[in-house]
Amino acid sequence: MNPVQATFRHQAFLYAGADEFLGGALPFLREGIAAREPILVVVDAAKIRALRAALGADAECVRFADMAHVGANPARIIPAWQEFVDEHAVEGRQFRGIGEPIWAARSAAELAECQRHESLLNLAFSGAPAWWLLCPYDTKALDAQVIDEARRSHPWVLNGAGDEQSHHYRGLEASATSEVPLPPAGDDTVDMAFDPGALGTVRRFTMQHATDAGLTDVQVADLVLVVNEIATNSLRHGGGSGVLRMWQENGSVIAEVSDNGYVSQALVGRVKPTVQRENGRGMWLANQLCDLVQLRSSTEGTVVRIHMQRA
Numbered sequence: 001m002n003p004v005q006a007t008f009r010h011q012a013f014l015y016a017g018a019d020e021f022l023g024g025a026l027p028f029l030r031e032g033i034a035a036r037e038p039i040l041v042v043v044d045a046a047k048i049r050a051l052r053a054a055l056g057a058d059a060e061c062v063r064f065a066d067m068a069h070v071g072a073n074p075a076r077i078i079p080a081w082q083e084f085v086d087e088h089a090v091e092g093r094q095f096r097g098i099g100e101p102i103w104a105a106r107s108a109a110e111l112a113e114c115q116r117h118e119s120l121l122n123l124a125f126s127g128a129p130a131w132w133l134l135c136p137y138d139t140k141a142l143d144a145q146v147i148d149e150a151r152r153s154h155p156w157v158l159n160g161a162g163d164e165q166s167h168h169y170r171g172l173e174a175s176a177t178s179e180v181p182l183p184p185a186g187d188d189t190v191d192m193a194f195d196p197g198a199l200g201t202v203r204r205f206t207m208q209h210a211t212d213a214g215l216t217d218v219q220v221a222d223l224v225l226v227v228n229e230i231a232t233n234s235l236r237h238g239g240g241s242g243v244l245r246m247w248q249e250n251g252s253v254i255a256e257v258s259d260n261g262y263v264s265q266a267l268v269g270r271v272k273p274t275v276q277r278e279n280g281r282g283m284w285l286a287n288q289l290c291d292l293v294q295l296r297s298s299t300e301g302t303v304v305r306i307h308m309q310r311a
Contacts, residue, residue: 008125009132011156012166013098014147016140021047024158025098026054028134033061038088038095042067042080043136044103071101074110074117075287078124078270081133089129096132102150104141107250109292109307111146112180118153119175124267126172134158153178176266182296182305185256186247194231195241202231202244206255209246213253216311222289223308227255229282230304234259238302252291256305263297 013028015021025041029051032039039062041051048066052059071077077099088095101114118135125131137150151157151168153175158164170178190209194202206227210220227244234242238259245256269283283304286293292307 006130008122008128008130009156010121010125010154011132011134011158011163012150012154013134013136014139014150014157014159015136016138018050020160021136021138022050022054025051025134025136028096028098029055029062030058032096033058035094036061037093038084039063040065040081040084040095040097042070042077042097042099044068044100047100067100071099071114073287073290073292074101074113075270075293077101077117078121078267079272081121082124082271085125085128085131088131094130094132096134098134098136100136102137102142102146104138108183109294113292113294115146115149115153116179118150119170119178120267120270122153122155122172122175124270179296182294182303185245186249186254189245189247191243191245193241193243194234196235199228199231199235203228205244206246210253210255210308213248214310215253215308219253219308219311223253223255223306226282226286226289226306227257229285230257230306233282234261234302237261237263252307252309254305254307256303258301258303260301261297262299263295263302269293269295 013024015024029039041062042065045066048064055062070080081097084097101117102111106114135154137147139147151166152170154166155169156163157166192205203224206224207220210223215223231242231244234257238261242257242259247254265280268280269287271280273279273281273284283295286306290306291309294305296303
């Protein structure tokens with residue numbers, strides 16, 4: 001394999017089935033172990049077991065995490081990698097990871113956000129210390145369109161022919177703007193317009209419809225908090241008004257807030273707010289408390305679609 005370069009190396013790993021996964025992942029890991037590099041692997045539980053078994057005692061040199069927990073909401077993945085980078089960048093060493101956010105059972109909405117995440121990784125770590133992230137894609141289980149998109153979102157590809165640059169990579173600037181349009185709202189949508197005097201009504205509206213839809217008390221409280229934060233953003237930054245829509249879809253309660261504003265920060269909700277920098281607090285909170293959050297913004301306005309899966 002090629003050595004880690006002087007910049008962030010974001011590479012799609014195209015494999016067909018379990019044997020090919022191990023055939024590509026194990027040399028990558030063993031190379032890092034031999035160089036005493038910090039390594040984080042975020043894949044599913046079955047792959048973690050297989051890698052541990054194959055590595056034997058060397059598995060103790062690798063940190064493992066289950067993507068089903070880390071990346072259930074894909075917007076939480078970049079913060080997890082950022083924590084890993086921050087932990088080891090000060091050491092002045094190379095480091096590497098494997099992360100597989102996309103699998104066949106992902107819903108269409110989750111898949112869209114995973115693909116958005118993969119593009120945003122290029123932006124998130126464009127100025128970071130050099131490290132190598134390998135992103136596996138199972139060509140036997142995933143649609144060809146998903147594999148094509150992997151080639152567009154990764155500057156490098158690893159497959160049966162070896163390492164190669166992706167000639168389909170869309171580039172760093174386009175990585176910040178690439179996104180799948182949201183599908184139309186459900187047929188049973190209820191909605192309300194709001195202005196600066198209506199946040200109390202927004203909270204009551206959300207609470208009533210979330211409760212009627214069967215969310216738990218904790219889920220209702222979380223959703224009310226998040227919708228209030230996003231609606232407040234609309235009042236402050238989205239033209240002073242907005243529209244809240246709610247409906248149910250595939251076992252989830254969905255709340256959508258739209259306004260006339262424009263969000264220029266592509267990584268909003270994926271960068272943890274600080275005391276000095278509170279911008280993005282609402283989107284960060286939404287991603288921590290909700291199962292999926294979809295943001296689409298242009299000069300025509302902004303839509304934030306929040307999914308809460310019934311327990």
